[in-house]
Amino acid sequence: MTSTDAALPHLVVIGGGFAGLWATRALARAPLRITLVDRSNHHLFQPLLYQVATAGLSAPDIAAPLRHILRRQRNVEVRLGEASAIDAPGRRVTLADGSVLGFDYLLLASGATHAYFGHDEWAAHAPGLKSLDDALHLRRQLLLAFERAEACDDPAERAAWLSFAIVGGGPTGVELAGTLAEIARHTLKDEFRRIDPSSARVRLVEAGPRVLASFPEELSEKARRQLEKLGVEVSTGVPVTAIDEGGYRLGEEYVPARTVVWAAGVAASPLARSLGVPLDRAGRVPVDPDLSVPGHPHVFVAGDLAAVQRADGSPVPGVAPAAKQMGRHVAAAIRARLQRRDASAFRYRDFGNLATIGRMAAVVDLHGFKLSGLLAWWFWLAAHVFFLIGFRNRLVVLLNWAWAYWSYQRAARIILGGQGDDGPPAPRT
Amino acid sequence: MTSTDAALPHLVVIGGGFAGLWATRALARAPLRITLVDRSNHHLFQPLLYQVATAGLSAPDIAAPLRHILRRQRNVEVRLGEASAIDAPGRRVTLADGSVLGFDYLLLASGATHAYFGHDEWAAHAPGLKSLDDALHLRRQLLLAFERAEACDDPAERAAWLSFAIVGGGPTGVELAGTLAEIARHTLKDEFRRIDPSSARVRLVEAGPRVLASFPEELSEKARRQLEKLGVEVSTGVPVTAIDEGGYRLGEEYVPARTVVWAAGVAASPLARSLGVPLDRAGRVPVDPDLSVPGHPHVFVAGDLAAVQRADGSPVPGVAPAAKQMGRHVAAAIRARLQRRDASAFRYRDFGNLATIGRMAAVVDLHGFKLSGLLAWWFWLAAHVFFLIGFRNRLVVLLNWAWAYWSYQRAARIILGGQGDDGPPAPRT
Numbered sequence: 001m002t003s004t005d006a007a008l009p010h011l012v013v014i015g016g017g018f019a020g021l022w023a024t025r026a027l028a029r030a031p032l033r034i035t036l037v038d039r040s041n042h043h044l045f046q047p048l049l050y051q052v053a054t055a056g057l058s059a060p061d062i063a064a065p066l067r068h069i070l071r072r073q074r075n076v077e078v079r080l081g082e083a084s085a086i087d088a089p090g091r092r093v094t095l096a097d098g099s100v101l102g103f104d105y106l107l108l109a110s111g112a113t114h115a116y117f118g119h120d121e122w123a124a125h126a127p128g129l130k131s132l133d134d135a136l137h138l139r140r141q142l143l144l145a146f147e148r149a150e151a152c153d154d155p156a157e158r159a160a161w162l163s164f165a166i167v168g169g170g171p172t173g174v175e176l177a178g179t180l181a182e183i184a185r186h187t188l189k190d191e192f193r194r195i196d197p198s199s200a201r202v203r204l205v206e207a208g209p210r211v212l213a214s215f216p217e218e219l220s221e222k223a224r225r226q227l228e229k230l231g232v233e234v235s236t237g238v239p240v241t242a243i244d245e246g247g248y249r250l251g252e253e254y255v256p257a258r259t260v261v262w263a264a265g266v267a268a269s270p271l272a273r274s275l276g277v278p279l280d281r282a283g284r285v286p287v288d289p290d291l292s293v294p295g296h297p298h299v300f301v302a303g304d305l306a307a308v309q310r311a312d313g314s315p316v317p318g319v320a321p322a323a324k325q326m327g328r329h330v331a332a333a334i335r336a337r338l339q340r341r342d343a344s345a346f347r348y349r350d351f352g353n354l355a356t357i358g359r360m361a362a363v364v365d366l367h368g369f370k371l372s373g374l375l376a377w378w379f380w381l382a383a384h385v386f387f388l389i390g391f392r393n394r395l396v397v398l399l400n401w402a403w404a405y406w407s408y409q410r411a412a413r414i415i416l417g418g419q420g421d422d423g424p425p426a427p428r429t
Numbered sequence: 430m431t432s433t434d435a436a437l438p439h440l441v442v443i444g445g446g447f448a449g450l451w452a453t454r455a456l457a458r459a460p461l462r463i464t465l466v467d468r469s470n471h472h473l474f475q476p477l478l479y480q481v482a483t484a485g486l487s488a489p490d491i492a493a494p495l496r497h498i499l500r501r502q503r504n505v506e507v508r509l510g511e512a513s514a515i516d517a518p519g520r521r522v523t524l525a526d527g528s529v530l531g532f533d534y535l536l537l538a539s540g541a542t543h544a545y546f547g548h549d550e551w552a553a554h555a556p557g558l559k560s561l562d563d564a565l566h567l568r569r570q571l572l573l574a575f576e577r578a579e580a581c582d583d584p585a586e587r588a589a590w591l592s593f594a595i596v597g598g599g600p601t602g603v604e605l606a607g608t609l610a611e612i613a614r615h616t617l618k619d620e621f622r623r624i625d626p627s628s629a630r631v632r633l634v635e636a637g638p639r640v641l642a643s644f645p646e647e648l649s650e651k652a653r654r655q656l657e658k659l660g661v662e663v664s665t666g667v668p669v670t671a672i673d674e675g676g677y678r679l680g681e682e683y684v685p686a687r688t689v690v691w692a693a694g695v696a697a698s699p700l701a702r703s704l705g706v707p708l709d710r711a712g713r714v715p716v717d718p719d720l721s722v723p724g725h726p727h728v729f730v731a732g733d734l735a736a737v738q739r740a741d742g743s744p745v746p747g748v749a750p751a752a753k754q755m756g757r758h759v760a761a762a763i764r765a766r767l768q769r770r771d772a773s774a775f776r777y778r779d780f781g782n783l784a785t786i787g788r789m790a791a792v793v794d795l796h797g798f799k800l801s802g803l804l805a806w807w808f809w810l811a812a813h814v815f816f817l818i819g820f821r822n823r824l825v826v827l828l829n830w831a832w833a834y835w836s837y838q839r840a841a842r843i844i845l846g847g848q849g850d851d852g853p854p855a856p857r858t
Contacts, residue, residue, distance in 0.1 A: 041572065041844040058487035060841035067620035068842070077622045080576045080844075097580070132845055143470065147509045151526070191496035193506045396825060396840070411825075412489035413497070415470045415509075416561060 008033045008075075009104040011334065012093055014083045014271070016043050016066045018320045019109035019303030022327030028073045030335055035101060037093070039082040041065055044132060045388050047320055048397070050172055052135035054179040055143065055410040059132045061397050062388070083110065085274045088296045105298050105337070107330050108271065108285070112304040112318060115267030115282070122243040126262040129172060136416060138261065142180065143415050145259045146188060149195045156256070162200040163257035165248055167240050168264030169206025169213070171355040174223060176261060177204040178358030181231040187410050201257075202232050205250060207239035207264075212355055212363065214317060219363040222372040226361040240264075266318065268305045275299070280307045289345035290333045291326060300333065302326035308346060316348045320387070325349060356380045437462045437504075438533035440763065441522055443512045443700070445472050445495045447749045448538035448732030451756030452763075457502045459764055464530060466522070468511040470494055473561060474817050476749055477826070479601060481564035483608040484572065484839040488561045490826050491817070512539065514703045517725045534727050534766070536759050537700065537714070541733040541747060544696030544711070551672040555691040558601060565845060567690060571609065572844050574688045575617060578624045585685070591629040592686035594677055596669050597693030598635025598642070600784040603652060605690060606633040607787030610660040616839050630686075631661050634679060636668035636693075641784055641792065643746060648792040651801040655790040669693075695747065697734045704728070709736045718774035719762045720755060729762065731755035737775060745777045749816070754778060785809045 009032055013020045016038035024036050042063040051057040067078045082096040086108065093101045114128030127138055142164075149161035166177045181202045188197035204211065204227060210220040211227070211234060224234050235250060242249035247256040268283035277293055280286055284307035285293060291306060293299045303323040308316040316322050325348060333343035352366035354376070362376035371379060385398055400411045438461055442449045445467035453465050471492040480486040496507045511525040515537065522530045543557030556567055571593075578590035595606045610631045617626035633640065633656060639649040640656070640663060653663050664679060671678035676685040697712035706722055709715055713736035714722060720735060722728045732752040737745040745751050754777060762772035781795035783805070791805035800808060814827055829840050 041576065041842070055489075058489045058841075059845060060484075060487045060843045063843045065620075065842045067617075068838070071619040078620075080580065099580075132843065136845065147470065151509065151528075188496075190500040191494075191507075396828060399825060399828070409497070412487075413470070413494045414489045414492045414561065416488060416565065 005033065009338065010035065010102065011105040011107065012037065012101050012103040013107045013109065014038075014093065015109035015111055015303070016040075016078075017046070017109060017111050017303055018323035019111075019306075019327040019330075020107060021066070021069065022324040023107055023109070023302065023331045024070065024076055024327075025073065026328045026331030027334065028075065030075070030331075031338065032075060032105075032334070034076045035079055035103075036066065036070070036076055037079045037081050037083055037095065037101070038066055039080070040131065041067070041080055042132075043069060046130075047384060048388075049129055049132070049135050050175040050179065052132065052412070053129055053138040053142070054176065054183060055139050055413040056179070057397060057400055058412045059136060061400065063132060083271055086271065086299075088275055088293065088299050091298070103298075105300070105334050107300045107302060107327075107334075108275070108305060109301070109303045109323075109327065110269040110271050110305060112266040112268055113270075114262055115265035116262065117265055119243070122262070125243045125245055126167060126248075126260040128262040129176070130266075139412070140415050140417055141259060142183075143413060146184075146192065146195070146197055146200075147415075148258070150192050158195065159201075160246065160256040161258045162195065162197075163203075163247070163255065164200060164259045164261070165203045165205055165255065165257050166261045166263055167205050167243075167248075168262065169204055169208065169211035169234075169236065170263060171212065173204055173206070173261075173263035174211055174227065175356055176263060177202055177232045177234075178227055178230050178356070178361065181227075182358050183410065185231050187413075198231075203255070203257075204232050204234050205238075205240055205248075206234075206236045209237055211236065215353055215355070215363060215365050216370065219365055219370055219372060223355070223357055223363050226357045226363075226373070230358045230361070266304065272301075272305055282307075290343035291330050291346050292333065292343075298337070300330045302330050308348070310348055310350075317353075319353075321351060322348055354380050354383065434462065438767065439464065439531065440534040440536065441466065441530050441532040442536045442538065443467075443522065444538035444540055444732065445469075445507075446475070446538060446540050446732060447752035448540075448735075448756040448759075449536060450495070450498065451753040452536050452538070452731065452760045453499065453505055453756075454502065455757045455760030456763065457504065459504070459760075460767065461504060461534075461763070463505045464508055464532075465495065465499070465505055466508045466510050466512055466524065466530070467495055468509070469560065470496070470509055471561075472498060475559075476813060477817075478558055478561070478564050479604040479608065481561065481841070482558055482567040482571070483605065483612060484568050484842040485608070486826060486829055487841050488565060490829065492561060512700055515700065515728075517704055517722065517728050520727070532727075534729070534763050536729045536731060536756075536763075537704070537734060538730070538732045538752075538756065539698040539700050539734060541695040541697055542699075543691055544694035545691065546694055548672070551691070554672045554674055555596060555677075555689040557691040558605070559695075568841070569844050569846055570688055571612075572842060575613075575621065575624070575626055575629075576844075577687070579621050587624065588630075589675065589685040590687045591624065591626075592632075592676070592684065593629060593688045593690070594632045594634055594684065594686050595690045595692055596634050596672075596677075597691065598633055598637065598640035598663075598665065599692060600641065602633055602635070602690075602692035603640055603656065604785055605692060606631055606661045606663075607656055607659050607785070607790065610656075611787050612839065614660050616842075627660075632684070632686075633661050633663050634667075634669055634677075635663075635665045638666055640665065644782055644784070644792060644794050645799065648794055648799055648801060652784070652786055652792050655786045655792075655802070659787045659790070695733065701730075701734055711736075719772035720759050720775050721762065721772075727766070729759045731759050737777070739777055739779075746782075748782075750780060751777055783809050783812065 045062040085094045152158045184200035238251040285301040286307045304318040329346045336343040354364045356362040362380040364371040364376040474491040514523045581587045613629040667680040714730040715736045733747040758775045765772040783793045785791040791809040793800040793805040
């Protein structure tokens with residue numbers, strides 16, 4: 001039962017991702033009552049979400065219950081729920097179930113969601129990847145596409161089921177495209193009798209001039225070559241102009257494809273709008289140097305939702321290490337407020353940039369020290385397994401990878417959610 | 430691509446469970462074309478389904494893609510689809526998508542489904558456990574019940590969320606009740622701030638005089654005592670007479686409970702009706718001694734769908750070893766038919782009976798050699814892990830168990846399918 005003291009100042013944290021969870025944990029000994037609100041019951045290791053979508057890992061492998069992580073931190077109460085509005089001057093948060101939480105301090109860390117650049121009608125035909133539910137939906141759709149192709153007698157229809165496009169050449173798009181090509185080429189080998197899965201067309205579509213634009217040009221080029229070696233068709237410099245049930249339009253060309261995946265745009269969670277402060281173009285909250293909201297010193301924003309600049313004016317990227325650093329900085333800022341000290345300014349420590357491409361292929365950029373290929377892949381693997389929360393998960397994830405590595409197999413090729421003959425269900429986003 | 434010869438006799442197998450898969454594998458070298466039809470893409474290790482429902486295992490831990498299992502058996506084509514009608518004299522099966530498969534031989538092994546004894550309206554309030562989708566639905570409902578209780582301010586409402594009933598004292602009911610009691614008592618310890626999960630009421634309800642009725646009385650009594658030690662309230666001899674959204678009626682008593690699980694009745698798959706032969710009370714097909722359907726020597730039934738007697742007149746139980754034996758027997762009978770020999774009569778080899786109750790508690794009956802408690806649990810664990818298909822699964826399952834054993838934790842406590850504030854979705858059965 002609760003051991004928190006109702007007389008202590010109350011901090012409400014919205015979002016149990018890297019920013020919210022790291023802030024909460026850093027305040028374990030602070031004289032505060034903390035309520036952590038999340039709409040799912042788990043913290044998600046988002047960098048490996050594409051592995052769940054591509055059937056390499058099970059959903060529970062990359063998630064841990066927030067209550068369990070925080071069970072010994074007695075000043076925290078975890079609340080399953082969705083924040084629907086923030087009243088910053090009145091210091092109140094309203095949840096979707098109608099209940100209201102008063103606060104003395106607020107940390108808004110509800111992350112990002114997909115953005116379709118004004119084409120919300122594309123969402124039904126090109127699901128994105130932000131939550132475990134998204135990943136399971138995508139897994140189902142990818143695996144069913146091969147089943148539909150096998151069951152299909154019409155050659156054009158069959159080709160459309162074997163045509164896959166991933167829109168967006170950032171790390172998620174690159175990871176998805178590389179892994180999907182491997183599945184088609186290796187994992188499904190020998191399993192079908194009417195189709196040849198390795199004839200599947202896997203296309204990575206990027207409107208900008210190169211994939212992995214946040215990396216040095218040299219590594220973008222290496223990534224492209226590694227993708228092509230895996231069998232991915234990389235199309236850069238031409239935007240997608242339409243997506244419908246039957247395919248997508250790239251510039252002037254209409255490409256039949258039953259599976260289009262959206263990895264192109266993210267937008268801040270709509271909750272930010274209720275703060276009543278100006279947002280940037282992507283819907284993020286421009287914050288003061290200590291990560292508090294201008295005019296609301298008791299309200300902080302961290303993670304993907306915060307628009308923060310580095311010393312050189314470039315934006316802090318929306319990656320896990322940045323979110324953790326911001327979370328810890330907010331914890332320090334709140335401790336400073338409690339002691340009536342000034343909070344310091346946030347400074348992003350950039351440890352480098354890494355992206356995986358497929359089995360034994362990755363690119364790593366550590367401040368000019370660049371790696372690609374097998375060595376980069378080992379580096380990537382070690383870093384990701386090391387940072388997974390919880391010993392058990394790390395071990396299982398490693399084992400699943402070792403298995404996939406030796407056998408080209410994927411451990412989670414299970415279609416859930418009924419099979420029906422009605423195609424995949426609508427995305428749940 | 431296909432290497433099967435269209436001139437060979439065609440065997441259609443409906444169902445990739447133990448009976449259908451074992452028959453298919455036993456016919457690897459037979460001069461046949463085989464089409465295996467299943468509505469899911471995986472073979473399921475059903476004896477561990479309750480572990481997925483109670484968040485101990487991930488769905489992919491106990492399932493393997495049928496295509497992968499059979500990839501090297503070139504005389505088999507796997508078809509994802511649902512058989513909707515059988516025309517035995519015309520030798521044709523119709524699938525739900527409208528396609529028709531002609532056959533020379535048919536094995537019907539589509540298993541069993543839940544039965545509510547004429548109270549189909551209970552299905553919405555008391556989901557059952559037959560598929561992975563059922564298990565994930567149940568997991569979600571069990572985990573959400575504790576979340577709802579924590580968020581609830583009304584004491585009566587809170588008590589109803591913490592009141593669980595499992596209807597049916599067979600192996601599945603006993604396993605679910607024991608595991609759920611452990612979750613409430615141990616796994617969730619320290620995680621909630623407003624409720625005490627160990628105060629949850631877990632009730633196992635059996636209309637007959639004792640739990641595990643297929644075991645010797647002595648072991649039923651041991652199982653009851655082990656359940657009570659784990660904190661399960663065992664009610665025998667009184668039938669459930671009503672189930673609704675708010676609770677259930679046991680004899681005259683109405684018990685508020687937001688979670689009722691159905692583990693009481695199974696009925697044969699409705700497909701059997703289209704055979705046009707008399708079925709038994711549970712909807713199963715009484716078969717000839719060689720497991721063929723009376724009057725249709727080219728149609729066989731195996732597994733839970735077949736009504737088969739032992740030499741002493743008692744029914745062959747609906748367990749995995751019996752299904753595997755029947756599957757192999759049907760393979761032998763078809764080989765005999767192909768060689769114009771008479772098929773032998775099926776004889777069930779009963780190796781014994783085992784059921785687990787919880788962490789380190791089980792009962793084992795090996796023809797009069799009886800075990801209970803810790804030793805029985807180890808026996809149960811070894812037997813189940815040994816029989817899991819596929820090396821990787823076995824290892825992961827073992828590791829997950831070792832982890833749960835040492836830590837009282839459960840690796841898959843992840844609520845999927847959105848949380849909403851609308852309670853769990855309707856069951857998908």
